[in-house]
Amino acid sequence: MVVLNAVIEAAGLEKTYPARDRGGTPFRAVAGIGLRVERGEAFGFLGPNGAGKSSTMRMLGGVSAPTAGTLRILGLDPAAHGRRVRARLGVVPQDDSLDVHLTVRENLLVYGRYFGLSRKAVRERAGELLEFARLTEKADERVEHLSGGMRRRLTIARALINDPEILLLDEPTTGLDPQARHVLWDRLFRLKQDGVTLILTTHYMDEAEQLCDRLVIMDKGLIADEGSPRELIERHITREVLELRFPPGEHEQVAVKLGRDGLPEPERLEVLPDRLLWYAEDGETALARATAAGVQPITALVRRATLEDVFLRLTGRSLTD
Amino acid sequence: MFRALHYWLYRYRRTWRGTIVISVANPLLFLLAIGAGLGALVRGSVDGVSYLEFFAPGLLAAAAFQNAFVDGGFAVTSASRRERIYPTAAATPLEPGEIFGGHLLFITLRLALSAAAFVLVMALFGLVSGPGVAVAVVGAATLTGLALAAPLAAWAVTVRDIPQLNTVFRFGMMPLYLFSGTFFSVAQLPGPIRAVVQVMPLWHGVDLCRTLALGTAALGPSLLHLGYLAGLVVAGVLAGRVTFRRCLHT
Numbered sequence: 001m002v003v004l005n006a007v008i009e010a011a012g013l014e015k016t017y018p019a020r021d022r023g024g025t026p027f028r029a030v031a032g033i034g035l036r037v038e039r040g041e042a043f044g045f046l047g048p049n050g051a052g053k054s055s056t057m058r059m060l061g062g063v064s065a066p067t068a069g070t071l072r073i074l075g076l077d078p079a080a081h082g083r084r085v086r087a088r089l090g091v092v093p094q095d096d097s098l099d100v101h102l103t104v105r106e107n108l109l110v111y112g113r114y115f116g117l118s119r120k121a122v123r124e125r126a127g128e129l130l131e132f133a134r135l136t137e138k139a140d141e142r143v144e145h146l147s148g149g150m151r152r153r154l155t156i157a158r159a160l161i162n163d164p165e166i167l168l169l170d171e172p173t174t175g176l177d178p179q180a181r182h183v184l185w186d187r188l189f190r191l192k193q194d195g196v197t198l199i200l201t202t203h204y205m206d207e208a209e210q211l212c213d214r215l216v217i218m219d220k221g222l223i224a225d226e227g228s229p230r231e232l233i234e235r236h237i238t239r240e241v242l243e244l245r246f247p248p249g250e251h252e253q254v255a256v257k258l259g260r261d262g263l264p265e266p267e268r269l270e271v272l273p274d275r276l277l278w279y280a281e282d283g284e285t286a287l288a289r290a291t292a293a294g295v296q297p298i299t300a301l302v303r304r305a306t307l308e309d310v311f312l313r314l315t316g317r318s319l320t321d
Numbered sequence: 322m323f324r325a326l327h328y329w330l331y332r333y334r335r336t337w338r339g340t341i342v343i344s345v346a347n348p349l350l351f352l353l354a355i356g357a358g359l360g361a362l363v364r365g366s367v368d369g370v371s372y373l374e375f376f377a378p379g380l381l382a383a384a385a386f387q388n389a390f391v392d393g394g395f396a397v398t399s400a401s402r403r404e405r406i407y408p409t410a411a412a413t414p415l416e417p418g419e420i421f422g423g424h425l426l427f428i429t430l431r432l433a434l435s436a437a438a439f440v441l442v443m444a445l446f447g448l449v450s451g452p453g454v455a456v457a458v459v460g461a462a463t464l465t466g467l468a469l470a471a472p473l474a475a476w477a478v479t480v481r482d483i484p485q486l487n488t489v490f491r492f493g494m495m496p497l498y499l500f501s502g503t504f505f506s507v508a509q510l511p512g513p514i515r516a517v518v519q520v521m522p523l524w525h526g527v528d529l530c531r532t533l534a535l536g537t538a539a540l541g542p543s544l545l546h547l548g549y550l551a552g553l554v555v556a557g558v559l560a561g562r563v564t565f566r567r568c569l570h571t
């Protein structure tokens with residue numbers, strides 16, 4: 001039997017920032033979203049820059065009061081019980097905020113003390129976490145000397161010092177090389193297996209597909225849709241995509257030639273500035289049809305549909321622009 | 322609040338030796354130069370005492386003020402923005418008020434230590450008449466610093482970049498430093514300027530430290546100085562509780 005046990009529940013959640021300067025207009029970064037995250041889930045926010053991901057994460061972290069809507073974190077209202085809520089969360093902020101003057105271990109020690117943990121308890125926990133983050137060898141080096149991937153791992157280790165029930169990760173792998181990202185994903189899988197609820201934001205669709213059981217696609221402060229990566233792909237697009245490239249400026253013309261408006265459901269043609277996307281159940285057949293129609297692309301590529309395509313479908317824009 | 326203080330103390334472990342050396346060396350050099358050089362130029366006495374006796378406690382108050390600007394201004398803006406020390410702490414159970422309080426406690430400690438080092442140097446020059454006076458003067462200098470540090474920190478947490486602080490330092494602090502009776506008696510200033518100077522906090526600190534050190538403190542003016550400086554501290558703490566919350570819980 002599956003026992004559902006929401007650790008996060010939000011309805012109509014909004015965040016409007018006051019105008020930065022006099023005469024400016026207030027800015028609504030989160031425009032009314034509803035969420036429910038179950039214990040032990042890995043839940044993601046996928047969205048482009050400025051979608052409102054960090055603003056949402058700060059509300060979930062109990063450091064930013066929603067300007068409208070209701071929010072329950074671990075069953076508590078963070079506005080009334082901020083301290084108790086934050087004591088049970090781990091936060092990995094978007095920008096690294098390690099203390100570069102202190103060593104790796106000291107960063108964990110001082111942070112643990114913020115939670116009121118005893119010196120002894122912090123010391124023990126720090127040892128375990130250094131092991132977990134594969135930083136034991138670096139324990140007594142200054143943070144200044146760490147690579148980006150190591151810093152990120154240390155930030156995650158730091159966020160785990162209080163044995164949190166929920167770990168909030170804001171763009172955990174942005175700016176890291178592929179190797180470092182895989183190491184990090186591996187560590188996050190481990191945490192998930194240990195039963196920690198993971199909530200993360202990303203603008204990488206591969207990260208969302210790798211890590212998330214369920215995710216929301218966020219754009220302009222709103223949730224465009226919600227589901228597992230597979231569900232989202234199945235709901236909005238075909239299994240495969242044929243990517244065709246032509247000389248600049250010819251894409252519109254070719255789209256008409258391929259009979260854009262007369263394609264059988266669920267097939268679709270999408271014209272991008274640099275290529276043409278043909279969503280079809282079978283990409284090879286689509287390519288054969290294109291060739292039969294007398295179209296001669298510079299390059300043609302058949303690939304599986306991804307969340308990137310879902311995002312394009314839902315918002316009319318690509319994730320990384 | 323003590324959890325937040327712990328952080329600053331921990332960080333301080335790396336640098337405290339250096340800062341103590343500086344807090345001793347600075348007044349030592351200054352007083353040597355003044356005593357041996359400038360003091361000889363100033364014939365006779367100022368307000369009935371030697372120039373060195375007159376100048377040292379004034380410089381103590383001014384130094385406390387300057388330290389307060391560094392610790393309550395630059396360090397606070399940096400902790401709020403570049404180093405992200407405050408936002409990091411705000412993600413933990415600590416409340417913004419505690420983060421502010423912890424840092425202010427640390428600043429108080431630093432001010433007191435620097436003042437103590439300064440007074441020690443004054444004693445070497447025979448400028449302190451006894452332990453009671455020494456304690457009173459250290460306390461007065463610490464309060465003087467805090468009267469700037471608390472309101473300044475309340476503002477500095479909202480400042481986006483360091484250059485803004487530099488401007489305030491240059492156009493606010495320097496004139497105060499020069500005209501608040503540190504180097505010469507404000508009695509020499511023309512009336513209107515004197516009136517302006519005498520509503521500024523530094524002058525109250527200078528006069529308090531000086532009269533305590535010289536043994537000329539009278540109850541009335543001393544209470545006025547104390548009340549004025551303490552009032553600034555209280556106002557700064559109240560304002561800081563609001564601004565820290567606004568900046569850390571956006």
Ligand SMILES: Nc1ncnc2c1ncn2[C@@H]1O[C@H](COP(=O)(O)OP(=O)(O)OP(=O)(O)O)[C@@H](O)[C@H]1O
Pocket residue numbers: 017018020027028029047048049050051052053054055056094203571
């Ligand atoms: N404190 C603030 N005051 C005013 N506006 C803000 C504030 N924080 C964020 N914003 C604005 O809100 C919008 C959403 O910002 P947010 O940081 O939540 O986006 P994001 O999805 O995390 O983007 P990114 O991928 O770039 O991190 C942006 O337009 C941003 O400029």
Ligand SMILES: [Mg+2]
Pocket residue numbers: 053054055094170
């Ligand atoms: Mg963000």
